[in-house]
Amino acid sequence: MHPATFKTGPKQLLQADEVIIDNYNKYYAALKSPAVLAGLSFEERLYTAHEIVEGVKREDMYFYRRTNEDFNMRCEGNNAVGINARPVNLASNDYLGFTKHPVVIKAATNAIQQYGAASGSVPLLAGTTGLHKRFESELASFLDFEKAITYNSGYAANYGLLTALLTASDVAILDMSVHASIIDGCCNTNKIYFSHNDPTSLKIALMKATGYQNKLVIIDGVYSMDGDIALLDEIMAITKEEHAWLMVDESHATGVVGGQGKGTHSHFGLSEKATILTGSLGKALGGSGGYVAGSSELVSFLEITSRPFIFSTSIPQHCAAQLSAALCLLKTGDGALDRLWSNINYFKRGMDEIGFEPSQAASAIIPVIIRDEVKLLNFCSFLHHNNVFVNPVFYPVVSKKKSRIRISVTALLKEDELSYSLDRIETAANKFNIV
Ligand SMILES: Cc1ncc(COP(=O)(O)O)c(C=O)c1O
Incomplete structure (x- = not known):
């Protein structure tokens, strides 16, 4: 204790x-x-x-x-395992801890000194530098796609791609748990939802979707609230049979699942690729921005039609430089991915032992479903006052029966921090009759 x-x-x-x-x-x-x-x-x-x-x-x-400071205000002295009363952070998407990696920090610092603190322009004008181009080409090659293009957030990448590509004569066939940026990006087109990660439901949706010029199936590789992995092999086969394109948002998959953290295709050992890949650069890669990867033609199309790309300042040069360094760490394997998975497995085992329902999560995201909103808030408040940083997720973002705490595990967490958090979670679970 x-x-x-x-x-x-x-x-x-x-x-x-x-x-x-x-x-x-x-x-x-x-x-x-x-x-x-x-x-x-x-x-x-x-x-x-x-x-x-x-x-x-x-x-x-x-x-x-x-x-x-919100945590420290509540606590006297060095109260928790987090050094100097820092909360144990179970809410970060910095899965590999790259935001604090010395190699990443050095790459960013050198680039700031050499190129300045920000790009100062939109990408089509003066906002593209050699560092941006280098990163885009390294990313495309890491993901095994012809080309990649960067946006200033993952939200902008999804929104910018989809608003450019999809019109009133097309249809987006969406997994019902896709990210908000995808739903917002489908504002100019028709939408049909299929049941979460259910290939049969997708098949039915695709067969019903007649009379449209183009069909785009959209899924997340790893889902941001449930942490489960898309059944990409089956979904890709069905999408192909029905002559639709497939887009996969890899925000929570890149750097986490598959060999070298290459993502969902690698997790399933698929050599064939979805038509389009998108993702945030602000999660496992420890930077900020977003990307779309696909064919050269797709990237040319986005360069001249995608408004969030055209009309918004590019990510800073140092960010491109640090992202290149992060990719290099992934390729060479510096141990962060192994540490991440060892922490995920340790934490999941601990949650099973406490008596929580075994989760479907197969990533760094571990939802704790608490079917009662009052208990959820009490649980969260207890952890907050015990220096464990988690966030609740409520209806209508998830259904009332699925209100939850969204926990994410990172490679930076030490074993004593994990065991401290599990201990506090167990106490809260008993106190509020959750298990
Ligand atoms: C699945 C998914 N896609 C896209 C985004 C947006 O990425 P960004 O935070 O870089 O805008 C997020 C979360 O932030 C996400 O969870």
Whole structure:
């Protein structure tokens, strides 16, 4: 057990505390679609949103935009295993710890000194440097695609690709759990959803989708909320049979699954590729930005049609340089991927031993499904006051029966941090009758 002295104890909600749950549901409804505030004046919209956030904060139940100081304020001295009372971070997507890797930091620092702190322009004008081009070509070769193009976020990559490619005469056939940036990117086209990671449901959706000029099936390689891996082999075969294109968002797969962290194709040993790959560069690769990989023709098409690419400042040069260094670490294998998987397996074993349902997660994302929103908040509050950094996920982003804590494991976590977190999770699970 690790000694901990807390200035204040966690607040505990009662089942009757419906106002706060209501506020959380409204909070998530607005996150999912700001349109829920339509029909109000500008002032009313802002006031309503402000009240939702303040209502949750007043109850000391606001678990977003927290900083290390928010934790330290609650704790006396060096209370938890995190050095100097730093919280144990179970919410980061820096899966390989590359944001703190000395080789990555050195590459970024050298590039800043040599090229300045930012690109200063959009990519088509003065915002593309040799470092950008080098990284794009290294990334394409790492992913085994003809070409890659970078955007300033993974969101912009998905949105920019899909709004450019899909029109009112086409149809997007979407796994119902794809990322918000994909759904937003399909705003100009027709959408048909199929059941999550269900090849039979995909087949039916594709057969029903008649009368469209083009069909694009869209999946995530690893799903950001459930951490499960797409059944890419089966999905690719069906997509081919039905003459559709396939796009895979590899944001949580690149650097995590497959040999050398090459992603979902490698995980399944597939030599044939999806038509288009996209992803965030802000997760395992430890940088920021996003990419689309595909044919040379696709990249040329995006260069002249994709508005978030054309009209937005490119990622800084140092970011391109550090991403090249991160790719190099992945290719040469510096041990981070092994450490990540050893931590994932340790943590999953611990969760099984506590008595949580074995999860389908096969990646660094481990959801803890807590089917009761009051218990979920109490659980989160308890961990927050015990210096374990996790975030809750609520309806309507997930269904009420699937409200959860989204835990992510990284290579940086030490064994004592993992065991401390598991110990606190077990205490909370017993306290709130979760297992
Ligand atoms: C599956 C998925 N795609 C795209 C994105 C967007 O990436 P970025 O944060 O780089 O904008 C995210 C998360 O952030 C994600 O989870």
